[in-house]
Amino acid sequence: MSANQETSSTPFTTISQEQFGDVWQIPKGIWGRLVTVQNSVIGLRFIAVAFLFFALAGIMALLMRLQLANPESTLIDPNTYNELFTMHGSTMMYLFVIPLLEGIATLVLPQILGSRELPFPRLTAFAFWTFLFGGIIFYSGFFFEYIVGMDALAQEGWFAYPPLSGIVFSPGRGMDFWLLGLNVAEIAAIAGAFEIILAILLCRAPGMTLNRIPIFAWAMLVTAFMMLFAFTPLVVGSLLLEIDRKIGTHFYNPAGGGDPLLWQHIFWIFGHPDVYIQFIPPAGILSTIIPVFSRRRLVGYPLVVLAIVSTGFLSFGLWVHHMFATGLPEISLSFFSVVSMAIAIPTGIQIFSWIATMWRGKPQLKPPMLFAMGFFLVFVLGGITGIMLAAVPVNQQVHDTYFVVAHLHYVLFGGMIFPVLAGIYYWAPKFMGNGRMLNSRLGSLNFWLVFIGFNVAFFPMHVAGLQGMPRRFYTYQAGSGLGILNLISTIGAFIIAAGFAVFFFNIIYSIFRPQVTEANPWGADTLEWGTPSPAPQYGFRKLPIVRSRHPLWDQDELFEVSGQTKQVVEVLEQRPYRYRAQLTTGVFDGEPKEIFRVAGPSIYPLMLGFAMTAFSFFLIFDLYALAALAVVGSIASLVGWHYRPNTPEEQRTETEDRIEALTGLPVLMAGSRRVSRGGMLLALLTLSVAFVTLIFTYLYIRLNFDDFPPAGMEITDVTLPILGLIVLWVSGLFLYLAAKAVERDSFPRLRGFFGAGVLVAAIALGLQIRFYLSLPFDATTNAYGSAFIMIAVFMLVLQAASLLINVISLFWVLWRGNQYRASNHKSVSEMAIFALWAAGATSLGSFVLFVLPYIL
């Protein structure tokens, strides 16, 4: 990549590799480790911690298998067994698969896309810390249970159905650990999803049009959107369950007019897409690896993209499919059945494309490809049993037997573990341990042990299930004929464990291997292999210019182009170098749009993650004062996060002006406008999904009431909230005008409108709070009250958050106003969008609360 350096046609002096790499260096020391935000570091941490949780869950699986190895065993008592399968399943689903996939994406995406860094590195760091802390809370249950001696481990399985998970049946704190610990981890998943979406849409190499995006990135894009739509309802649903337990609301409590089935609905709106969230990225890995090791282009790229996108859509049409045994109208069940069969079409398309690709090429069975092959065999079997489960009669018969356990592991383990291991063997030489290959002999051993062990462990479970062995039960009778099957399963589980021991050993062993010197040892086609090995922290110093879907196969010269784009990459190669500079490109055609400063190291992501986790932790123990303190801590961290101290590096110099003149692109030292706009839109999308979930809850609860609102709970006087709503819109209008003033660069107007907007918003909030405080009922009266209050609280919290942000920014505008030009306060337009959206949401919510029940 340095070959072109000398011929650079920019007027800037050429700077050395050391000078250029300086700002990208990973901070040193313990403090440095805490403030690092770089994708290369955070990605590896994600992966490492995810595997740590995998190991823990694996040990629990082995314990269960030991207990089941022979009939009527007394090794583990029933309660402990319940805790084990709950912790095992929940860890695998929430703390292993999703973080692992996000970690891989974090690690490899910037370079696959031909860029330098993710657009919001601090958000990624935040996602990592919250994931780690959430996992620690979740696992601290073991400490509190076995050391402190309280009841701190959940026993209700990975989907925690009420009423079992309610306070009556689970009075201990185990469910609280489960709900609050996992909620923190899910927030991490959502934060990571934001980052992935923005990276793929906005930060690609110049020329990487929509149709040249590598399949893995397509897969992550769809997955990240699915996460927003799936995890958000889950977060809301588990918060409702938690306040049912803590405050005594009635969302899932039939005695108060709630409904346990509501949880199942919300859970499976998450749960089924989640299966595909866990499958699409691994499939993307396969679509990356198979062509490389077959030396052929992927057959049917548009079809594969279609398959990925349509899987994303269809997977949301499956949510009722796990409730076959709960008795809904038959006709609507059949709609879900049709979707669960139709979703086999896109999966089939992908499998067909992989087979066709291999067919046309000469597959080489190097370790990544071996694991890919393992996937095929396992997944096809899992698919077949899945179709059997989708057939309603079979489902009723084997529901809650080991058949389901077998199916689940074939799909999750087969669909996910094999491709991911393939990916790790594939990408290791570029991204892991400073560019070292994993040993391929050990790789084969690793593969065969896991593959054989897997089938030995899980195939017999199909049979056990058909013979009626129930899942989630700690033992079975002697003489039932199940003994031999279970013994085989247990042996298989230990073979799998041996396979993973080899895997971990291989990783450690690789440290003693020589560094890879070749940039592209597999002869791959995508951009990440265009950087030297080991890859420098900044990925591409000179950004590649993409002219093909397979740039490394088709382009003799990655960096050759003419015209304006040439100018852009050549300037960017030299300047700016005093801060981490990055390019944003067009969503469709990847044309350069802006040069911006990517955030560097910061302690605030860690602090925010810590404060939010502390908040959850204190709630578990009902320590509300401390929890409030944690909220204050979170707000303080957020302020610190966004505070710009205006160091010399951030001062605009004539270099920026020259860069702008040469490239024709704006140089944004306070961060990319497009990225923050995108982040705001995604935040609004997420909040909308949360709000819709609450409204769904409200409507669902409505079905349980004959009179809605119940007698004595009608709202008669809505003057205050309506007035509040009108005033709220006025404040939104003021903020909009303030944003316009920023565009016109008028400081007095900005100050005036912004000030007025904040003031009026405060009045609006006050009016509404007064109204809601004077209600004749509260959230614990019955389920109607619970749903009503929750919607109200949501609207008020939105407004309060918007107000808080605006007050802080107003303070900023007034204090620093004279130092900046008004046009530097561009983020005011983001706040205006948020305020207007909050007003819209409040209008919808008011309609649902005050109008809908009276006309339905």
Add this chain to the structure above:
Amino acid sequence: MTPSNIPTFSYFRLWFGFIGSAITWVIHFFLIWFISEMGCLSGLGDQTLLGINSVVALILLMTIPLLLITVASGMLSYGIWRQIQDIERQSAPDQGIVYAALERQRFMAIFGSLAAILFGVIIMLQTVPLFTVPVCGA
């Protein structure tokens, strides 16, 4: 062909063609679910409309326009695809398609055509149970 006279298709046409059928499927799916659930709950399922069960009739009635929208989205994409093929054919053979934006629009059009087929078929498949499963049976 030079970059200046490469056509760009309107956002609406491209996007509606690209993702219109998928979104139509979402709408259709939620509507039929909602109608069947609410219809059975409210007793609508015991009445008839146009000689058939009124829940079935309602679902069929709303399936038709949505299916047409899906078809329209597919036709639109297909039209764009054909148009781009023509442009390709007219351009000098050695030139091929060199303009990234055109290639990208072709991709969206191919994608949209195939998506319309896929989601159109699924929408139709979803009406099959109406004739095989007893409506509102528990």
